[in-house]
Amino acid sequence: MSGAEAALLGVGILCNAMQIITFAKDSLHVYRNIREGRAPDPKLDSYLKNAKSSFDEMNQTASQMGPLSHVQQQIVDVGIKVYDCVDELQQKFAELHVDEASKRGLRGKVAAFRKSAATLWRGKELEDAEKSLQRHEALLHSLLLDRICSQSQATEITSLQSFQHLDGALQGIILQLVDGSTKVSDLITDCSSNICDRIAEEHSATRTAIEDHVTSAENTIRLNICHSIAQIRQELLQIEKDKAFEKQQEQLLSSLRFPEMNSRKNQISTNYPGTFDWIFNRHLSLQSDHSFASGSDISDSDSQLSQESDMEGCNCLEQTNGANQQVSDCFPRWLGSDSHLFWISSKPASGKSFLMMFLAFNQQTAKYLNRWHSNVRILTHFFWKPGHSLERNVKGMALSLLFQVMSGRPSLGRTLYEYQPSTKHKITHSDWILEELADSLIWALKASHEPFCIFLDGLDEAKELEHLPWPAWTNAHVIHKLSELKNVKLCASSREERAFCSFFEGSSQLRIHYLNHCDITRFVCKRLETGGLNCGDQGILIHEIVYDSEGVFLWAALVVDSLNRAIRQGYTSIDILRERLEQTPSDLTTLYTDMWSRIGDDGQLRTVKETASRYFNLLITARKMDEFQGSHILDRQLFSCIMNSLPVMATAVEYQLMESIISTGREIALEELLARCSKTEKELRVVCRGLLETTSGFHNEMYCVYKGDERLKDYNVMRIDFTHRSAFDFLVDTEPGRECLQACGLSESDQASILFASYLVTARFLSVRDRYGLDYRSRRIEYTTNKEALTLNTYLKSALIILSKTGPFAEQAQRETLFQIVEKWQLSGLFYGHEDWTPAPCYKSSLSNLKLEFIETLIDTTFWYGGSSDFVSHARRLLSNYSVPILADAIPVILRALSGEHRFYNDIRALHELLKHILCRFKGIAPRKTQQQGTISSAIRALHCWYITRCLEYSLESGGFDVNDEFVDTELFSQLRATLVLETDWQYPILFEFIGSRHHHLELFNYPSTIFLPAHYALVVGNFASAYRLLNKLKIGHLSSNVDVEAPHSARSQFETIILADINHFTVDYYIPDIRLYGPIQYQLYSGLQAGTRIEEQQPWPHLLHCSSSELEPVDRSKVFDYVLGELKDRGVDFFIINGIMLPKDWDESGDD
Incomplete structure (x- = not known):
């Protein structure tokens, strides 16, 4: 209700x-x-x-x-x-x-x-x-x-x-x-x-x-x-259902969204004014293909274009080249026809992406599409080879397109849940596999009953399509399926490689490099600084640039920049400029080579070349480091902490040694860092000759909340990147490009260290957290107990992720050195935003909060972002550096880091090895050190409590029948069981949280996002005796004869219910049970656990227990936490996380802060 x-x-x-x-x-x-x-x-x-x-x-x-x-x-x-x-x-x-x-x-x-x-x-x-x-x-x-x-x-x-x-x-x-x-x-x-x-x-x-x-x-x-x-x-009931579906819809869209989804599209600047108008008035291009105008002629052409672009309808003709080869079909005619596939092709750097942007967002496109179907929805995706993995693979395309299809269509989301129920449980894009995405995308396009026109740019930049002939695109068949849908038109662009010629054979086509001469002419006329030339010389020079470009727009742009530099230096003679033009290679790769070998072009050429080479090397290495980090992360905010951000690159380019950055970075003032950013932004344009540029990254504020100086935040969302894929290909795939990279003089390992140190400098002034994550900081104690509410420093997490595997740092010694630097940086309080972290309650530690935060972040990144044997071995080595008392003091935060959403560890055996390593160190303390025994005994009990509840939890995940034997390590279980020597040891209290719903069987409650509403909740204080007996009831003992799950007959079980709750979509009703109800509650819970059944749906606790309000007293939500905390303290219960009483506020609109 x-x-x-x-x-x-x-x-x-x-x-x-x-x-x-x-x-x-x-x-x-x-x-x-x-x-x-x-x-x-x-x-x-x-x-x-x-x-x-x-x-x-x-x-x-x-x-x-x-x-x-x-x-x-x-x-x-x-x-x-x-x-x-x-x-x-x-x-x-x-x-x-x-x-x-x-x-x-x-x-x-x-x-x-x-x-x-x-x-x-x-x-x-x-x-x-x-x-x-x-x-x-x-x-x-x-x-x-x-x-x-x-x-x-x-x-x-x-x-x-x-x-x-x-x-x-x-x-x-x-x-x-x-x-x-x-x-x-x-x-x-x-x-x-x-x-x-x-x-x-x-x-x-x-x-x-x-x-x-x-x-x-x-x-x-x-x-x-x-x-x-x-x-x-x-x-009201319908409104409640609609709100629930809205939350599901937002979760679905959130699982499809990835930070770089629109990065490439936003990076493509608007087409140059007046260009591409010919595509809707093709005869204008026919005129331009046979004549190249002077400056005055271009003005006349502009006037003609503006008049004729208003023409109603399409009067263009299909075109052929001199060899009678078809070079262009009529694009407007295709838009209005029943044909489904159109291919835009060209040489590299001829302006395909600019044209695709122009077509996708041009009103003329929508007008002509209306002749095919009314209200056509336009979808877009832009591949980007130098980008992150999702920018250059088919999965990223499928995520992007499905996100666009589902946006604003909640009813379509409801039917998708019915068609593919597993969709309800998707939280991030990492939860999707390509087959599911492709299936969902094709289904959604069919089920929407709307017409679509999809623009896919840069198919040749998709990793799955590299070097593969059609039809060997096994991981990209979704593209073929898109072209077969009756309600979908697909317009795609690529280079004219053999695989794409085969795929698009027989389809309508437009070859840009045969049709863009007028556009290049207009661009050159406007950009070339010809003030010292007469009109006739201007026309000659413009004609030769356009003719020599052979339709490659980027070539023309680079040549114009080169000629402008010569003109500014006083070379205004037409003969010198033509000679310079004649010496310019017509091939784009050769042009790049020539740009770095030309003598006397800029003065102090060696310095300029070394600086440019340094930028190129740092950018390539930064992208590798970001790519490594991105393959392990799910948090959106970590995408804000990347190596090719302007502040990181601005610091890295200043220094040759990592040690210099670390020493000066501790003292650097904010204003100095801002000055570096400004300098780098300007310098980049000069020394890199237009091959690199600063771009605005994905709109971080959609996902993240920054803390720190606003000016630095604005710089931090700026990225340094390649202006075009051909520049990236030149540097990494050609011998001249590799020679250019060698001018830097730094190894890749040194570059990575410099970038890493520069990253730490940025972390002194900024912090960031996920805007859509659960934020409990306004809710007092809840913030300290709910794992998802815990805010670990994002920059610290990211740094530890990078160091957790070989990745950019192949040598173990180098990683250890960097790890020590990060730890010192943390303990010196140099990471910005420490107030967001809070230690676990109920424990008083002798360690500083900075130390505890570091250890918790280390364990969190090990299992949350890795979980492999390499990650865990790395964490175990690092923990070995801490003394046993420090390790015992840190057990609360270590266990909290292992809790929460770590339900499916990548390598469970690695987790067991870590726990056994910790237990072994505890047991190795000599008995005579009695002053340490109390702390260590408490740490062992805490570890035992955590592990046995996780054994229960994992054994119940499949409904209470099939036991997850992989989670139960016999050796570890036996070692912990052996610590229960005295009868009083069996009485040590353990906290259990039970959850069950109409959609899901009863289980131990571990993470709020796994709740299926409405649900029943119970918070119970048990002990080791009740825990082991429950394990025995669940038949976990059959795993091995060496596992003793029997509790001594003399050990008294405890089962005291602290609080019950009925959790609905928008309300949570809490009850305090009378001691007389402990037995009936235990019966209800044990029956559900053993049978793997669901508690009777739609029946609240008072109806289930057939009791009065005096036996099951309703309690105001605002008083729940203080009541529970008091009860647990009275019973001597240690706890790290209580999920049930910390549910997000929007699940209870009447809850008080």
């Missing part, structure tokens, strides 16, 4: 109670009139009937609500007691009543007198009844309305269509709540007036209608009121 629905029923109960009081007062007034000899009020019968009707409605509504709150129960009690008074009055009236026939004659008069006298003798009872009524009315007056229905809930109810059909008194109460009334006394006068008006109207009707018709009318009114309330409840 939603909050608004419960509020509506609560107001209904209040309205009924007020009506009962009003009718009771009127009845007493009539009774007093009769007692004083006045004539009875003819409305008396209506008073009594309406009091009975209100009483029945109140009871019916209360029964629908299940367990009532304290305030609601008070209202019902008042209604019952007042109606008892009315019922007694009705009996008195029956005694007073003498019909007219009996009053005739002497005997009749005597009988009437006797009845009146008998009643008058009870005047004292009448006064008592009136006083009792006044007390009940005063109690109602004192109640706070917002405990029944908040102002926001009342506003939600009034917005419903069926509100107008509610009873007038009920409408009046709700409207006054909307206006801010807070006490029942504010409503009494208004309610009484409404009731009196209604009674007067009904009485007037009864004087002129037959009694049967009156009864029928009253029943009709009552039925209408009930119907209107039922209608509102139905609307």
Whole structure:
């Protein structure tokens, strides 16, 4: 039941109670009139009937609500007691009543007198009844309305269509709540007036209608009121369902979204003004292909273009080249046709991506598509070879397209859940495999019943399609499937490689490099600095640049930049410029080579070349480090902490040695770092000759919240990247490019160290966290106990991830050195934003918070972002550097790091090895060191508690029948079992959380996102004896004869329920059970655990246990945590995480902070 629905029923109960009081007062007034000899009020019968009707409605509504709150129960009690008074009055009236026939004659008069006298003798009872009524009315007056229905809930109810059909008194109460009334006394006068008006109207009707018709009318009114309330409840229920689906839809979209989804698209700048207009007016391109204009001619051409671009319809012709080869089909005609596939091809760097952007977002495209189908949805994806893995593979494409299809279509999401139920459990893009994505994408496109036009740019940059002939695209068949859908048109671009020629054979095609001469002419005319040349020389130079470009736009741009530099140096002679142009290689790769070998081009050429080489090397290494990190991370905010960000690169390019960065980085001022960023942004344009550029990364603020200086944040979202794939290919795939890289003089390992140190410098001034993660920091203690609420420093996490495997640092010694640097950086408090981390409660550690945070982050990154044997071995080596007392002190944060969402470790054996390593070190302490024994014994018990509850949890994951024997390590289990020597050891308390729902069997509760709502929750204090006996019941002992799961017969089991909860979509109802209910609760839970069954659905705990509110006391949510904390302390329970009482706030809209 939603909050608004419960509020509506609560107001209904209040309205009924007020009506009962009003009718009771009127009845007493009539009774007093009769007692004083006045004539009875003819409305008396209506008073009594309406009091009975209100009483029945109140009871019916209360029964629908299940367990009532304290305030609601008070209202019902008042209604019952007042109606008892009315019922007694009705009996008195029956005694007073003498019909007219009996009053005739002497005997009749005597009988009437006797009845009146008998009643008058009870005047004292009448006064008592009136006083009792006044007390009940005063109690109602004192109640706070917002405990029944908040102002926001009342506003939600009034917005419903069926509100107008509610009873007038009920409408009046709700409207006054909307206006801010807070006490029942504010409503009494208004309610009484409404009731009196209604009674007067009904009485007037009864004087002129037959009694049967009156009864029928009253029943009709009552039925209408009930119907209107039922209608509102139905609307509220639908709203609740819609909200639940909205959350599911947001989770689905979140699982499809990845940070670089729109990175390449945003990196492509808008096409140069006036370019590509020919595609919708193709004859303009025909004119330009046969003549190259001078500067004045271009202006005339611009005017002609602007006039002819307004033409209605497409007048273009298909084109051929000189060899009669088809070079272009009519794109507008294809848009309006039933043909499904179009191929845009060209030489490298001819402007394919610019054209695809132009087409995808041009209004003309939508106009021509309307000739095929109306309301066509346009989807886009841009592959990018130098980018992260999802930018250059088919999975990233499928994620992007499915995200666009599902956005704004919640109903489609609902049907997708039915078609592919596993979709409900996707949290991040790492949860998807390509086959699932491809299947979901094709299904969604078919099921949407909408027409689509998909633009895919750069198919040749997709990793799965490299060097593979069609039809050997086994991992990319989804592209072929897209082209076969009847409601999909697919326009794709690529280089003219053999595989794509085969795939697109027979399809409509457009070859850009044969058609873009006019665009290149326009660009060159506007960009070439020809102030010192006459018009004739300008035309000659422009013509030769365009002719020599052979349709390669980037070649023309680079040549124009080179000529402009010469012109600025005073070389304005047409002969010198033409000679320079003639010496420029026509091949793009050769051009890149020439750019780095030309002498006297910029002065201090060696320095410039070395600086440029340094930028190239650092960028390539930075992308490898980011790629390594990205293959292990799920947190969106970690994508904000990347190596090719402007602040990191700006620091790295300044130094030759990592040690210099570390020493100066400790002291560097913010202003100096900002100055470096500004310098790098400008220097990049000069020394890298346009091959590198600064771009804005994905819009981090969609996902992340930054702390730190705003100016540095703006620089941090800027990335240094290659302007074009051909520049990247040149540097890594050609011998001249590799020679250019060698000018840097630094090994890849040195470059990685420099970047890593520069990254630490940036971490001094910025921190970042996930905007969509659960944020409990405003909620006091919850922040310290819920694993998902824990905020570890993102930059620290990222640094440890990079060091956790060989990756960019092949030598173990180098990684150890860097690890020590990171630890010192942490312990010196140099990472920004430490206040977000809080130690585990219930433990007092001698270690500093900085040390504890470091150890927890180390374990967290080991299992959350890796989990492999290499990761764990690395963590074990690092923990070996700590003394046993330090390790024992850190056990709470180590176990907290291993909890939460670490449900599926990549290598469970590696986890066991780590736990055995820790246990072995604890047991190796000599008994004589008694001052350490207390701390170490507590640490071993904590480790034992954690492990045995995880054994229980994993054994229940498959429904209580199949045991996850991989999680139970016999050696570790036996070692821990051996620590239980004395009978008192078996009494050590352990905390259990149980969860079960209508959709999922009962299990131990470990992570909030795994809840299937609605659900039942129980927080129970047990002990080692009860834990081992439960393990035995679950038949875990059959795993090995060496595993002893039996508890001694003399060991007493403990099972004390601290709190129960009914968890719904928007509310959480908590109860404190009486000690008499411990047995029935244990029976319910054990039965569900052993049978692998679901607790009876839709039945709250009070119904399941058949108990009263005195045995199962409702408790206000705001008091739950303090109550639980006190109970656990009283029982001596150590705990790290309690999920159930820390549910996200939006699951309980009425919860207090």
